[in-house]
Amino acid sequence: MIWLLALQIAVGPAQHYENAKQDFAQRKFPEAVSEVNAALHESPYMVPALVLKARLAVFAHRPDVAKSCLIRAITADPTSEEAQFFLGSFYYLQNDFKLAISPLQTAQTLSPKGPLPVFYLAMTQEALGNAAKALELYQQAENLSPEKSPQSSSILVAYGRFLFAMGRFKDSIEKDRRAIEGDAESRDAHYELAKGLGHEGDFKDAALEAERALTLPEFGTSDAQIHFLLASLYLKLNQPDLANAHLEKFQAAPQTTRR
């Protein structure tokens, strides 16, 4: 018994947290929850553990738990960039855009070279309809993420989507192309590029991009969205059979709304 107790003390909250992090990375969520709870049991204000627990709570559809963990983390350490960023992104994902701004701005101040707080600020300002601010922030996020990577690709896709919504189609296409350079397997990037090309009248290349998107793993852009786009494109290409086939698949899928 003394040996076991000694072992537990030796593991300590830091080790529990490290274990939780590894479990989370391997998507072993129950194990991660157990480890992070053990860490917080021994060290209730351990900020990284609180943030990790919040992230796990988001996966478990427990926004109340996530929010309380993040607020506790920020109370314990207002200078934690990680806690501020995740609280801001949490509010963003909850559509509480006005609440998202302050923690994201704090995270940006604490980590001025990090692209993610700026990126989320850009999306937040876009959601609030502040086009000029969003444009400036997207550009900042792009500048802060010059390397070719899935992360920079995600930023470019969102930037391109925003430009598309603004009617700047050529600029949008340029961002989408660069997003594909950063992550050739990005379904979102191929789909957005297809939308942009379609809008510019290049229906043939647009259809190729959309068909390519359909072969890539589904994370953001749904099959239904791509079928809808393909149906429109094949209609323009005067290929009614293909258009109808995709339209049927689009209509068979559950309809989504933003509301």
Add this chain to the structure above:
Amino acid sequence: MPILRNSAQDARTDSEKSPEQYFETWPAQKTGITWKHDNAISTLRYLPESMGPGVAIFDYDNDGWMDLYFPNSGPADFFQPAKPLRNALYHNNRDGTFTDVTVKAGVAGRDFGIGVAAADYDGDGWIDLLVTTYGRMILYHNNHDGTFTDVTKAAGLDEPGLFTSAVWFDYDNNGLLDLFVCHFAKYNKSLEHDCSTDGVRHYCYPKTFEPWPSRLYKNNGNRTFTDVSASSGIGKYCGKAFGVVATDINNDGLLDLFVANDSVANFLYLNKGGGKFEEIGFQAAVAYSADGVARSGMGADAIDFDGDGRQDLFVANISRERYSLYRNSGDNTFQDVAGPTGIGMATMINSGWGCRFVDFDLDGRPDLILANGHPDDLIESITNSLQYREPLLLFHNNGNGFDNVSAAGGPAFKESYPARGLAVGDLDNDGRVDVVVGISGGAPLVLHNIVRNANHWIGLNLTGLAVGARITWSANGVEHGIFKRGGGSYLSSCDPRDVLGLGPTEYADWIQVQWPTAIGRTDRFEHVHAGRYYSLAPGGKLL
């Protein structure tokens, strides 16, 4: 001569400027409009409570001055008013005041009133009223003596439903006004759901209700109507129709219908002739967003906003969906240009209902006014990013797009409202178009246009069948046009007259009226002086 030229140049410059202030608010103390809408709001949050009211601006007594009509809630299966509620008809006293003549006129309504569509359906020269309801719609025939008679049953329109916007238009080009009535979802009290959040009832998202077909009624020419929903093809499409506008998208002389649906795809009914319509919303790219999402469309309008001779379409959607401005490509397809024209981002967090393109500053280009407000009065308990009460929005058409000039709209644009219906019309016959907004659960908002610039105008009152007419005019060598659409906005009916903006010129070089196909003639007038209203009948003179 140089002085004259300079004067003209100065005037042109002035005419191009965006006005410093567009509207002043006429309060109830000034207008005498004491009527208030009762939205019948209950703790159980029944869907129809969130819909109204509409507004009509029309001249019921043919005195040349626009009167006002407001529908109100009333008895329904979910609502028994503690005290009687009634619709209201206000007579224009020609001095900025109005007198309530509802009782004398006999238009107090029944059932749960929602919207209104005014038109002279029997061609007797007097404007009649259709009131849409949750219950049975009402057709009031104008008796020519300041009173109306409820002729719903005799007309064959005595049908139950949840009716919203309606439009009078001649779909079969026989010279008679037919009627399209938007029907929202299949609905009665027993079909309501418990849409609670944290134990508090909210209005249910419309997706929880079953879509339902709208109605098309053919005018038989003897003050009766025949339901032709099935034979026309319209009846086979189930939607959740809120807004409708009749226009001619392909300039073939047949009026088409654009219907804004909530949470299901919008419908574009292309008039094929022979009494048949084909729904082409998807092919025309007006059914869904660019990402294939059915948006929550509420208000709808149609206009040639860019002066290319083709009718464009507009939909006011719910928050986070952006409103849609569909530019007509000329091949029965459209492109959503809300983004490039500046309207998309400006409407990101708004929920739109009443919407109308009209030239507020008389520069010859149609501007845009929007009435907004989230449908859920408890939305702020769910998110801090949206509001139940929202400001009105005003966009000035600059020839290349739209500038958000809401800040110059006047005091009303600094407030927020649960606004719904919106109608435009010239309440004081000064050639500057005013606005009346229906407020859910409140007094209507009357906005008096006070734009003062160097621009001139000509008012045109086309008598008889006018929906489907095309008015073109030239001012200082620049050609402009208005296609007289039917309906538009949300639950509302606008001043049937048109105001032609001339810019700084004191006369129109010429005015041409191409009457609807059923009339089949074109009248043209040269050198028409500005500053007054003219009446025109087919083949007649400007009077």
